[in-house]
Each structure stands twice: as C-alpha cells, then as structure tokens.
Amino acid sequence: MSSTPEIDLLIEQTRRTPFTDRIANAYIRDNRRIRFPEYDGTKDPRAYLKAFRLTxxxxxxxxxxxxxxxxxxxxxxxxxxxxxWFSSLEGNSIDSFEQLITAFLKQYSVFLETEASEADLWEITQTKGQSLRTYIEKFKAARAKFHVVNHKVAIKALEKGLRHRSMFYKELALNPPRDLR
Known part of the structure; x- marks a missing residue:
C-alpha cells in the first residue's frame, strides 16, 4: 500500500480487466512479430475490425x-x-470475442460510414472557381467508395456536375466516353 489513497485507487483501476479469468489467464504463444492495426476511437470501427480479422x-x-x-x-x-472505453467496461464482463466486438460496435457505431451508392455521384458538382482537376479528384474519390460501377450512370453524373460552360463539358458532349477509365 502506498501512502496516497489516489495512487492505490489508480493501481487498482489499472489492474482490473473487463475479461473473465478464462480470457485473461489463457496461455497464448508469443505473437509479437505480428503487427496488428490500432484503433483510437475516431474512425469507422468496421475498418479496424476487418483489418484485425485479416491480421x-x-x-x-x-x-x-x-x-x-x-x-x-x-x-x-x-x-x-x-x-x-475498454478499461471502463465492467470487470469480468467479457467472456468471448463476440461479446467484445458487440460492445465495441455499439460504442463506436456513431463512426460507421454509410455505404456509398451511385446516387452520391449525382450530388457532386463543380463549384464556381473550382478547377477541373479538383472536381475530377472529388468525383473519383466518391466513385471509389463502391465496388460495382455502372459506367453509363457515372459518366452522366460526371457530366451533370460539370460547369456547363467549361471546355471539358463541351468536349464530352461532342465525344462521349464509353467508360471512366
């Protein structure tokens, strides 16, 4: 025991674990050579979970x-x-990985990114003064968020978002592309 009650409390808090004895005391071989992803509580938890499961x-x-x-x-x-957050979970409350990720996803669901769709492409427009390059980069970044792309729909959305008086808009009208590659 230390002379300060605050230090004793701090030591006790760092000793406590949300894991049951079965999880906390199980023998696990050394796996330090594997570099696991980290999660800081500020991004989409699905991305961390996917990366963790792969690793x-x-x-x-x-x-x-x-x-x-x-x-x-x-x-x-x-x-x-x-x-x-993890440290604040009730002691002896997590006895499975399923319980842990359920609590984790509930806690960080606010950071879940909504699935992108082709409809999102129709909302991207080239603003006055915005360079064509910046507009195209923004459009490509949005398009990259979904796996299957209907190229005809994407081309129409790209055209719709362009400033109508631009040279590129006129070029697309004269020579329509077949795809976005």
Missing part, C-alpha cells in the same frame, strides 16, 4: 488459444479514447 489469421492459433487471443490482441491494440 489475426497470420497468428496460426490453436483452438485453445483462439477465443482468448482474439479478445486480448483486439484490446491490446486499442489506443486513446478506445482504450479508455
């Missing part, structure tokens, strides 16, 4: 290690406010 496949875990390793490696790579 953990390289760990070659045994059946006995799998559940505990998923939980512990996931938590060990939380930083900033995400680590604070």
């Amino acid at each position: 953990i496949t390289r760990a070659h875990l045994t059946d006995e290690e799998r559940e505990a390793a998923h939980c512990r490696f996931f938590a060990e790579n939380l930083t900033g406010s995400a680590l604070e």
Whole structure:
C-alpha cells in the first residue's frame, strides 16, 4: 500500500480487466512479430475490425488459444479514447470475442460510414472557381467508395456536375466516353 489513497485507487483501476479469468489467464504463444492495426476511437470501427480479422489469421492459433487471443490482441491494440472505453467496461464482463466486438460496435457505431451508392455521384458538382482537376479528384474519390460501377450512370453524373460552360463539358458532349477509365 502506498501512502496516497489516489495512487492505490489508480493501481487498482489499472489492474482490473473487463475479461473473465478464462480470457485473461489463457496461455497464448508469443505473437509479437505480428503487427496488428490500432484503433483510437475516431474512425469507422468496421475498418479496424476487418483489418484485425485479416491480421489475426497470420497468428496460426490453436483452438485453445483462439477465443482468448482474439479478445486480448483486439484490446491490446486499442489506443486513446478506445482504450479508455475498454478499461471502463465492467470487470469480468467479457467472456468471448463476440461479446467484445458487440460492445465495441455499439460504442463506436456513431463512426460507421454509410455505404456509398451511385446516387452520391449525382450530388457532386463543380463549384464556381473550382478547377477541373479538383472536381475530377472529388468525383473519383466518391466513385471509389463502391465496388460495382455502372459506367453509363457515372459518366452522366460526371457530366451533370460539370460547369456547363467549361471546355471539358463541351468536349464530352461532342465525344462521349464509353467508360471512366
């Protein structure tokens, strides 16, 4: 015991874990050579979860290690406010990876990015004074967010968003492209 109650409380808080004993005390082989992604609580949690699931496949875990390793490696790579959130979970409340990611996704659902659609392309317009290059970059970035692209629809959306008096707009009207490549 230290002489300061605040220090004792701090030590106790850092010792407490949301994991059950089954998860916290399970033996897991050393996997330090695998570099896991980190999550700081400010971005889409799906991206972290996807990257984490891809990375953990390289760990070659045994059946006995799998559940505990998923939980512990996931938590060990939380930083900033995400680590604070994890640390604030009730002690002994997480006994599976499913429970952990359910709580995680509930907490960070506000950062879930909505799925993009071709309709988003129709909302992009070249503003007055905006260079053609900047407009095209903005359009390409929006188009890259979805997997299947109907090129005819995308070309029409690109044309619609252009400033009507631009040379590029006139060129597209005279020589319509077949696709956006």
